[in-house]
Amino acid sequence: MGEGRGELETLTQQTLADRLRDEFVGKPIGEPYEARDPVSLPMIRSWCDAMGDRNPVYSDEERARESIHGGIVAPPTMLQRWTMKGLSNEGPPQAGGLGSRLVEALEGAGFTSVVATNCEQEYTRYLRPGDHLTGTTIIKAVSDEKKTALGSGHFIESQITWTDQTGETVGTQMFRIYYYKQAEKQPSSTAPRPRPAISDDTRFFWEGASGKELLVQRCTSCATLRHPPRPMCANCRSLEWEPAPMSGRGSVYSFVVHHHPPVPGFDLPFVVALVELEEGVRMVSNLTGVTPEEVSIGMPVEAEFVPVDDELTLPLFAPRSAG
Amino acid sequence: MTEAFTAAEVLAGTKLPTMEVPISARTVIMGASASRDWQTQHHDHAWAVERAGTRDIFLNTPTQAGWIERYLTDWTGPRGRLGRLRFRMRSSVYPGQTLTFQGVVAEVTIDDAGTTWADLDIDLTVDGETVTECAARIAIPKDDDDNPWAKDAGSWKP
Numbered sequence: 001m002g003e004g005r006g007e008l009e010t011l012t013q014q015t016l017a018d019r020l021r022d023e024f025v026g027k028p029i030g031e032p033y034e035a036r037d038p039v040s041l042p043m044i045r046s047w048c049d050a051m052g053d054r055n056p057v058y059s060d061e062e063r064a065r066e067s068i069h070g071g072i073v074a075p076p077t078m079l080q081r082w083t084m085k086g087l088s089n090e091g092p093p094q095a096g097g098l099g100s101r102l103v104e105a106l107e108g109a110g111f112t113s114v115v116a117t118n119c120e121q122e123y124t125r126y127l128r129p130g131d132h133l134t135g136t137t138i139i140k141a142v143s144d145e146k147k148t149a150l151g152s153g154h155f156i157e158s159q160i161t162w163t164d165q166t167g168e169t170v171g172t173q174m175f176r177i178y179y180y181k182q183a184e185k186q187p188s189s190t191a192p193r194p195r196p197a198i199s200d201d202t203r204f205f206w207e208g209a210s211g212k213e214l215l216v217q218r219c220t221s222c223a224t225l226r227h228p229p230r231p232m233c234a235n236c237r238s239l240e241w242e243p244a245p246m247s248g249r250g251s252v253y254s255f256v257v258h259h260h261p262p263v264p265g266f267d268l269p270f271v272v273a274l275v276e277l278e279e280g281v282r283m284v285s286n287l288t289g290v291t292p293e294e295v296s297i298g299m300p301v302e303a304e305f306v307p308v309d310d311e312l313t314l315p316l317f318a319p320r321s322a323g
Numbered sequence: 324m325t326e327a328f329t330a331a332e333v334l335a336g337t338k339l340p341t342m343e344v345p346i347s348a349r350t351v352i353m354g355a356s357a358s359r360d361w362q363t364q365h366h367d368h369a370w371a372v373e374r375a376g377t378r379d380i381f382l383n384t385p386t387q388a389g390w391i392e393r394y395l396t397d398w399t400g401p402r403g404r405l406g407r408l409r410f411r412m413r414s415s416v417y418p419g420q421t422l423t424f425q426g427v428v429a430e431v432t433i434d435d436a437g438t439t440w441a442d443l444d445i446d447l448t449v450d451g452e453t454v455t456e457c458a459a460r461i462a463i464p465k466d467d468d469d470n471p472w473a474k475d476a477g478s479w480k481p
Contacts, residue, residue: 050357051389052344057401067401068472076405077388084359113375114362116384120409122481126472150376168476175384182376 016109017144017154020102024139029099035083038132044074076123079162079171083135111153111179118176125170132165153180191264193308201229204243210313212305216281218244227281248303250277257292271295275317289318328400329464330431330439339398339426344390346382348418354386381415387455391445394424395461402464404471406481410457420449436478439465
């Protein structure tokens with residue numbers, strides 16, 4: 001999966017794209033850009049080092065001299081490299097660059113990140129040390145605003161033509177790049193768990209959990225257990241109750257697996273289970289120590305008190321051996 | 324011997340030997356430097372993660388082109404002459420991954436200037452998933468006496 005670049009959706013807002021098309025498409029970016037240096041052996045050798053390319057006609061002067069070339073030639077795929085800027089990244093737009101006005105327009109609209117998506121090169125003539133290239137870039141297309149896994153942005157297509165010192169074309173390149181604004185970060189499991197809403201009715205339950213005790217309400221009139229906490233007994237309508245400790249043992253009465261959307265504080269997917277305690281009351285919680293595929297109805301489980309951070313201990317349920 | 328490589332042994336369906344390149348930060352930056360591509364996402368980890376939202380720095384386009392060329396000429400030997408590369412980068416390639424190159428000959432043709440062309444489909448994968456798909460066109464020697472590099476401007480038609 002990773003950072004996919006597929007186009008997922010076309011947005012309706014097109015004003016920036018229209019404006020960029022009017023201003024830039026079909027026009028060259030700046031003046032033709034003359035390479036700072038001619039094609040040279042040291043640069044060819046650096047390239048071959050980086051690519052692990054041991055083709056002798058690129059870097060072995062003696063063998064290249066004996067070959068049909070009578071001397072070193074440059075790897076065809078170095079084409080664009082000759083008109084790249086120096087490492088200071090200063091000066092006029094390089095061939096392949098979009099030029100400052102287009103880049104500023106995109107960055108000004110928040111599209112500050114860039115990836116390349118398509119490249120098509122054609123090698124008309126091979127190059128030798130001493131050849132001196134000039135590149136001319138024309139913007140061919142600006143897409144409407146698109147949405148990809150990286151974020152929303154615009155695809156920009158450019159066409160570069162390189163000529164040599166005599167003005168003859170030596171190669172061409174179509175380059176498609178994607179200027180985008182980073183997608184909003186997904187909520188991650190590093191976020192804190194949501195806090196329980198604690199009331200006078202529920203405080204005993206959370207205090208019990210922090211002391212590793214699983215407590216539910218027991219009516220002091222008729223001894224009926226109830227959960228979740230509420231003021232009145234459904235059996236005898238008494239308002240009197242006391243907290244009663246449970247064994248913590250039970251079984252999965254029902255469950256769902258949450259796959260989407262992401263929830264802060266949770267790793268996806270997670271299991272939400274309705275656990276029936278052996279004392280008879282049912283309790284909603286998460287299962288732990290088990291994958292969603294392994295969960296089944298009736299699975300024996302046991303309470304586990306998980307301190308999720310300094311303030312909060314949660315009673316979760318983990319599988320136990322039956323019996 | 325690569326010198327003896329000729330079109331006689333190349334047919335549609337011929338598979339190229341698989342090439343594997345382990346990717347590290349060093350290989351990413353070395354490729355960026357060799358292609359004089361000083362865009363931040365190809366050398367600055369913190370910037371790539373925080374500003375671009377990618378998981379790490381990633382391979383630049385010229386390095387992918389350079390490796391595809393090497394993959395082809397490792398197969399053809401020095402008489403192979405690259406005419407055209409078209410590739411689509413579906414997802415980025417990061418340090419820690421191993422990039423696997425696999426290629427198959429789609430078609431072998433001879434043009435009206437007598438050049439023998441092999442058209443190939445090249446698949447760059449990481450853990451079995453395609454990250455870059457490429458169509459390449461490379462001239463190969465028809466026989467021991469032929470050399471595509473001898474074609475002059477008038478007879479070279481990539």
